[in-house]
Amino acid sequence: MALPGYLEDTSKDLAKQMTATYSAPIDTSKFAPSIAGMDPLQTQAIGMATQGVGSYQPFLTAAQTAMGQAGTAAGGLGALTGPTAYQQFQSPYQQDVIDETLRQYDLSRTQGQQSIKDAAVGSGNFGGGREGAMLGQYNADTLANRAGIRSGLLQQGFGQAQNAAQQAFKNQQAMQQAYTGLAGQQMGLSNFQRAGMGQDIGALGQMGAMRQGQEQAKLNAAQQAAQTAAYEPYGRLNQYASGITGLAGGMGAAQFQQPGAADPWGSALSTAMGLGGLYGQMFNPMQFKLGT
Numbered sequence: 519m520a521l522p523g524y525l526e527d528t529s530k531d532l533a534k535q536m537t538a539t540y541s542a543p544i545d546t547s548k549f550a551p552s553i554a555g556m557d558p559l560q561t562q563a564i565g566m567a568t569q570g571v572g573s574y575q576p577f578l579t580a581a582q583t584a585m586g587q588a589g590t591a592a593g594g595l596g597a598l599t600g601p602t603a604y605q606q607f608q609s610p611y612q613q614d615v616i617d618e619t620l621r622q623y624d625l626s627r628t629q630g631q632q633s634i635k636d637a638a639v640g641s642g643n644f645g646g647g648r649e650g651a652m653l654g655q656y657n658a659d660t661l662a663n664r665a666g667i668r669s670g671l672l673q674q675g676f677g678q679a680q681n682a683a684q685q686a687f688k689n690q691q692a693m694q695q696a697y698t699g700l701a702g703q704q705m706g707l708s709n710f711q712r713a714g715m716g717q718d719i720g721a722l723g724q725m726g727a728m729r730q731g732q733e734q735a736k737l738n739a740a741q742q743a744a745q746t747a748a749y750e751p752y753g754r755l756n757q758y759a760s761g762i763t764g765l766a767g768g769m770g771a772a773q774f775q776q777p778g779a780a781d782p783w784g785s786a787l788s789t790a791m792g793l794g795g796l797y798g799q800m801f802n803p804m805q806f807k808l809g810t
Contacts, residue, residue: 521766522765525765532759535755546748550741553734554737555733557726557729558726559723560722560723560730563723567719573712574711578704578708582701584697588701591690591691591693595690595694603687604683605679607678607679608679609675619667623663624660627660630656630660
């Protein structure tokens with residue numbers, strides 16, 4: 519279709535501009551995507567996480583040691599039970615005490631025998647039946663009392679040893695429970711330490727992700743602005759050509775489509791917060807429950 523004369527110069531100007539514009543390659547490096555660097559808070563969170571790996575080990579070692587001590591203490595309870603448990607608490611001097619007590623008793627009774635004999639001599643009944651009867655009864659009482667004294671001393675020693683065995687059992691049981699409680703406390707401290715560290719790491723990571731997302735949004739916006747500027751001549755010339763075509767009475771050409779622009783903040787924030795959420799999952803300790 520022939521152009522009207524009044525549009526010839528305009529068409530030549532358009533052709534000249536289009537030739538100059540479309541013959542020059544677009545420098546895409548000016549609007550190449552850029553990745554925001556890691557925020558210092560994220561670096562700090564990663565440093566804490568790295569240092570925290572294995573930080574529970576001292577607590578675990580202490581808990582294992584305490585559990586081993588609790589097991590040893592529990593194992594010692596067996597020797598403190600049963601019908602013979604008291605024997606190890608008997609005084610090594612018990613028999614000496616019994617022997618000396620009975621010796622002193624025998625001496626005192628010997629003096630009593632002599633008193634009976636002296637009385638018999640004084641009354642003229644020495645060697646008589648009355649003296650013999652009195653000595654026989656006295657000796658029988660001596661044997662009975664002697665057996666009672668010995669039995670009492672043995673019973674007293676047994677009671678003391680039995681009480682000592684019971685007290686030792688209670689002490690050993692308390693020790694076993696204390697070690698078990700200590701193990702539980704160590705595991706609790708480990709969980710508390712890891713939970714607190716995880717919260718700090720999560721907070722730092724998420725705040726860092728927010729700031730990284732803000733920085734990424736700025737980079738995305740700058741990239742889109744550079745891209746828009748690079749393609750602006752094409753859109754302008756397209757509109758120029760469409761206007762000439764319309765004036766000439768022809769059908770308008772297809773419109774130039776500027777590359778679509780995404781939401782720089784939304785996309786950057788979505789990615790950053792997704793990564794930031796990972797920090798909150800670090801050092802989430804498993805809970806241990808130790809019996810007491």
